[in-house]
Amino acid sequence: MTAPAQGLTQAEADQRLEQFGPNSLATVKDRSVLRIFVGTLKEPMFLFMLSAAALYLVVGDLAEGVFLLLAASVSMGLVVFQDARSERALHALRELAAPHAHVIRDGQTRQLPADQLVPGDVIIPNPGERFPADADLISDHLLIMDEAVLTGESAPASKALGRDIALFSGTLVVSGEGLAVVTQTGAD
Template sequence: MNNPWQISIEALQKSLVTDLGRGLTAQEVNERLGKYGFNQLTEKKGPSALTIFLGQFNSPIVWILVAAALISGFLKEWLDAIAIVAIVIMNAIFGFIQEFRAEKAIAALKKLSAPGAKVIRDGELKLIPAKELVPGDVIQIEAGDHIPADGRLVQVAYFQTQEASLTGESVPIEKYSEELNFEEIPLAERKNMVYLGTQAVSGKAKAIVVNTGMNTELGKIAEMIEEAGKEETPLQKRLSRLGKWLVHFCLGIVVIIFFLGVIRGVPFIEMFLTAVSLAVAAIPEGLPAVVTIALAIGVQR
């Protein structure tokens, strides 16, 4: 429902075909469940854990390290080969953990949803699972309750809510039921509205549910998270450029050293092995692991 904050209580009841004293009937609820669906956040299927893990190897620096490990093994430098492989795997594990946690953003939003709701239906106050709420339901809210859906307040008694999860405002917001004569108004200033994911901290109130599920303000945030494209951070872009530069640098070293040695009369095989060894030595094997660990520590702090 659009702009419910500027609609009078009487007009809202007519628009949503509901009644403050009676609420909705069981038949009306079933019809609206079929139309609007359950009051819950939906989550698109994301990449599997295996896909996320394999994605950690899609980096020029990692490719260089894998090539370095293969070459070290070919040269029978087993200690170097094992060390490089261990670093690559450790980097992949750390990166997987961080990205896997990030993919669970919608699950974190779901934790803000209320498990139950006090609703008036067929003239009786009932406690139902919050996911069964539909637009037009009349809900009662008390201090300590989690708001189960977006609603327009119709009765309040010293009622305040904590909306930090949506607005970032740490101070409780005092609410009232009078309509607001503004078509566009910031969410934090909609004093006659309550929102899914917020919490009542004092008083009592009665509200008419106006939006549920993905149509709520919390649902809009979840939808933006789902639709947001994955964009590389400035650090990732610089590391990618560094990896490409290292490829050219190492290949340049191999070619220059190899031809200088051949010109001086050093045996072909000996010069090839020497040039490759120098290229392996020039690769910063610990860079991916150090960067990943540093970012992980920064996130925890």
């Protein structure tokens, strides 16, 4: 167990960084509109609609064939629009990850890039910041967290020793003070 007042030594942190890797999620490449379009075009429902439209056109029912092509085009446009919007939203969520953290190492408070956190690091939560890693609370003074990004619950969660000590990466520190020891980093 890490001594809260001292935190890890830099040597311990370096060894754990080597062992566990950086505190970052796997990078996901954003899909382009063209890739979304091609992916949507391969879906069975669209293939069925296009096949049915082609069949109508082959048998000479021009009105039905054109109507089905028009309906498929409108539907395709809506799906591509929604998926592209979702991609932008996911990209924005990935950008919300904490860029830095206040950590106790070698007995001193330091500000480090969040990807340098390792299990055992002692973090100081600061109001208004995203929490940088999964951790357990080891001391508190009225710590309030907004966990809506995980739970969908609009009411902030009160964290306290003896009842709810789990703090989660990506949640927002609303108010209060405390210390927490990192339990998991990255995609673990």
